[in-house]
Amino acid sequence: MKVFVPFRLDTLNQCLWRRRDTGPEERILLRPKTFLVLAYLVEHAGRLVTHDELLDAVWSDSVVEPQAVKRHVLAVRSALGDRPKHSLFVETVATRGYRFIAPVSERSALERPTTISDRLSQDLVGRGGVLKMLLETWQRVSNGERQIIFITGEPGIGKTALAEEFQRRVAFDGQSIRIAHGQCIEGYGSKEAYGPVLDALGQLCRGPQVEPLVDILSAEAPTWLAQLPGLLARGRREMLQREISGVARERMVRELGDALESITAETALLLFLEDLHWVDDSTVDLISALARRRTPAKLMLLATYRALDPPRHSLKALVSDLLVRRWCRKIDLTPLSQADVEEYLDAQLPTSSPPPGLSALVHSHSEGNPLFMVAALEDMAKRNLVTRANGQWQLQAPLEQIIFEVPDDLRHMIEAQLERLSEQEQSALELASIAGASFSASVIGSASDIDSSRVETLYEALSRRHHIVKWVCTDSLPDGTLTERYAFVHVLYRQVLYDRQTPGRRARLHRRIGERLAAIYAQRMEDVVPELAYHIEQGADRSRAIDYLRQAAEIVGCKECCGCGSIKPGCI
Numbered sequence: 001m002k003v004f005v006p007f008r009l010d011t012l013n014q015c016l017w018r019r020r021d022t023g024p025e026e027r028i029l030l031r032p033k034t035f036l037v038l039a040y041l042v043e044h045a046g047r048l049v050t051h052d053e054l055l056d057a058v059w060s061d062s063v064v065e066p067q068a069v070k071r072h073v074l075a076v077r078s079a080l081g082d083r084p085k086h087s088l089f090v091e092t093v094a095t096r097g098y099r100f101i102a103p104v105s106e107r108s109a110l111e112r113p114t115t116i117s118d119r120l121s122q123d124l125v126g127r128g129g130v131l132k133m134l135l136e137t138w139q140r141v142s143n144g145e146r147q148i149i150f151i152t153g154e155p156g157i158g159k160t161a162l163a164e165e166f167q168r169r170v171a172f173d174g175q176s177i178r179i180a181h182g183q184c185i186e187g188y189g190s191k192e193a194y195g196p197v198l199d200a201l202g203q204l205c206r207g208p209q210v211e212p213l214v215d216i217l218s219a220e221a222p223t224w225l226a227q228l229p230g231l232l233a234r235g236r237r238e239m240l241q242r243e244i245s246g247v248a249r250e251r252m253v254r255e256l257g258d259a260l261e262s263i264t265a266e267t268a269l270l271l272f273l274e275d276l277h278w279v280d281d282s283t284v285d286l287i288s289a290l291a292r293r294r295t296p297a298k299l300m301l302l303a304t305y306r307a308l309d310p311p312r313h314s315l316k317a318l319v320s321d322l323l324v325r326r327w328c329r330k331i332d333l334t335p336l337s338q339a340d341v342e343e344y345l346d347a348q349l350p351t352s353s354p355p356p357g358l359s360a361l362v363h364s365h366s367e368g369n370p371l372f373m374v375a376a377l378e379d380m381a382k383r384n385l386v387t388r389a390n391g392q393w394q395l396q397a398p399l400e401q402i403i404f405e406v407p408d409d410l411r412h413m414i415e416a417q418l419e420r421l422s423e424q425e426q427s428a429l430e431l432a433s434i435a436g437a438s439f440s441a442s443v444i445g446s447a448s449d450i451d452s453s454r455v456e457t458l459y460e461a462l463s464r465r466h467h468i469v470k471w472v473c474t475d476s477l478p479d480g481t482l483t484e485r486y487a488f489v490h491v492l493y494r495q496v497l498y499d500r501q502t503p504g505r506r507a508r509l510h511r512r513i514g515e516r517l518a519a520i521y522a523q524r525m526e527d528v529v530p531e532l533a534y535h536i537e538q539g540a541d542r543s544r545a546i547d548y549l550r551q552a553a554e555i556v557g558c559k560e561c562c563g564c565g566s567i568k569p570g571c572i
Helices: 032-043 051-058 067-080 128-142 159-171 195-204 210-220 234-243 249-263 281-292 314-324 338-348 358-366 370-382 408-419 423-435 441-447 452-464 491-499 503-520 529-538 542-561
Strands: 002-004 007-010 015-018 026-028 048-050 090-093 097-100 147-152 177-183 268-274 299-305 329-332 386-389 392-395 438-440 469-476 482-488
Touching (some): 032 051, 032 067, 032 097, 048 051, 051 097, 067 090, 128 147, 128 329, 147 281, 177 195, 195 268, 249 268, 338 370, 408 491, 423 438, 423 441, 423 482, 423 491, 423 503, 452 469, 482 491, 529 542
Parallel strands (some): 147 299, 177 268
Antiparallel strands (some): 007 015, 386 392, 469 482
């Protein structure tokens, strides 16, 4: 392990870390070739490394243009925050090559950096219990007991942050381990079989300790080695591809299972697969086979996914089956509490307490979603509503006057989720956004051009997938009819759906929903008068809205007077 302040280069796990003044280390993401360029320069720090030497060291298996070296050195400088004319790390030697000029020291993988704190990082408030469980599970992995862990939850809930903090912890727990990461990619056509696992194997088989891994793959998993062309000379690769042509998928599954057992015989392996909601069926079969093997292996497969869409996703069936057999563990991340938000704010400025009421405001807006929480604070800072100066929090406006807006990045994220839905589903959700944060399926159905039973079916399907909306309860209408009530998972979803509609359409739908409420609750008007007044007002019928607001005030006055809740002459 190489250290050049404030960075640490972990060649075993192919990671670059940056030490911050406060809080945990930060992982700097690098492309594989960029990492190898940096690793080679650091390994030969203090001396000139020519262009040809870098080409031979990093691209020995392929022919590339010399310009490729310059591109990756530029990427290295960008990651380190270095400047060519005032370099602190990578010095350019004109027409000849590069020299790594920062002091480099060795650190044993057994050493625990003093910058790693035993407390949770500020990005992981509220996850202490889950992290402790993961670390306890890792101890079983160290004893040869394979573990399959799924982390699931809505977008922005902190799945990746939890997994990365866990990786940091196990990387410094005093034992030699290997870490490999595979990413599932959303496909709009066919998906590459075993795509994320091939990515992870490719990462695993880079660096100074690649030869033993290649030997294992060559002996036990040649079908996988053939799909990693960078690890073989051209002649060997062509011969291997001829030998395995037409190999069945079942053989690939068996081969990798055997190879992983050999790879983990001495050194534990953490295999992290991200975004399994986009996983291909072949990878699902592989996960199933790995989970069902009963032979010892120092292997943990840690995977993240959000709501599985469609509901019959192959992974959903697998997870259910493995849970019943107790061959995996599933962690459902829940929203943060207000106390967690308070802890997060405290961590931002440890020397200053946040203004009273700020954590409650941020929590109510984000509803405990960590991504939305951070976005809300960034939005407030961007608009100078809340500032941090001289180690102190400063409010620039009263909390009751702060109105949140949906930041562009979150709006784009939510829009991307909505675009994956059918036109009818999007239309039904837009109608629901007019109705409010929570809504009755029958009211919306009767106020729309969509059949009422069809509307309820759409909401039910979306709620079962935990997608945008959730089921709340079953309501009884005044005529005795039962109807299902749903609510948006987050107010931001409703806001984006509401904003994407034209003002004229919103006004028309508000009027139609208001008229439907008035008809349904004609004999129990006191139940819906405030809601009714809102819809009529938004529908631009201000005179009727004033009448309903007056009735709402009378009802409130009556409740304060005698508590009957009905409108009676002389009651107020």
